[in-house]
Amino acid sequence: MNGTLSFNATNCVHNVGGLCSANKIMVNGMSALTSSSTQCNTFAEKGFLNALTHITNMNIAGEIRQLVSNDGIHMYPEVGCNAVRCIYNKDQRCEADRVIITGPHARESDGTYCETFTP
Numbered sequence: 467m468n469g470t471l472s473f474n475a476t477n478c479v480h481n482v483g484g485l486c487s488a489n490k491i492m493v494n495g496m497s498a499l500t501s502s503s504t505q506c507n508t509f510a511e512k513g514f515l516n517a518l519t520h521i522t523n524m525n526i527a528g529e530i531r532q533l534v535s536n537d538g539i540h541m542y543p544e545v546g547c548n549a550v551r552c553i554y555n556k557d558q559r560c561e562a563d564r565v566i567i568t569g570p571h572a573r574e575s576d577g578t579y580c581e582t583f584t585p
Contacts, residue, residue, distance in 0.1 A: 471542040475569040475578050478509050479516045480523075485532065486567070488543045489525040493560065493567075493580045495549035501583040504549050506567050509575040551585045 473486040480488040488508050495504030508523070510516040525543060545560035554562040562582045569578030 470564050471545065472564065472566045475506065475509055475567060475572050477511050477572055478506075478569075478578075479512045479520055480508065480510070481512075482529070486543050487525055487529055488520070489523050489528075490544045490546060491567070492546040493549060493583075494575075495547075495552070495580070495583065498549045498551060498583060499585060501579050501581050504552075504580040504583050505575045506569070506578040506580065507575050508543075509569065509572060509578050511573055547580075549580070549583055552580075552582075553584050554582065 471486050473481060473484060475481055480486050480491075491506055491508040493504055494507045498504045510520055528542065545565055546558055547555045547560045548558060549555055552560075554560050560582070564582065566581035567578060568581050572578045
């Protein structure tokens with residue numbers, strides 16, 4: 467991904483003020499025909515144990531750049547993707563300029579999906 471990631475999965479351990487603090491995320495949807503058949507496999511419900519478990523996937527450099535900058539978003543993850551029917555999937559990487567992951571009421575990855583998915 468070369469652009470930004472919009473992220474409204476408010477229950478995700480990686481959600482920091484509406485930004486994704488993960489270093490890498492993976493969008494699943496091997497047989498997806500629509501965006502609702504995709505999911506963010508990196509989603510983990512907020513909580514102390516999940517925070518500890520996922521600490522190795524934190525985008526610490528991006529978080530620091532975000533804290534000291536007032537000129538845009540600097541904290542966005544690398545987006546892997548196995549939704550082979552999506553036009554933005556290039557060799558298991560998302561090449562969209564803007565990725566939208568949604569799941570405002572999600573409690574697990576099945577409650578999230580990639581709105582950017584385009585067959």
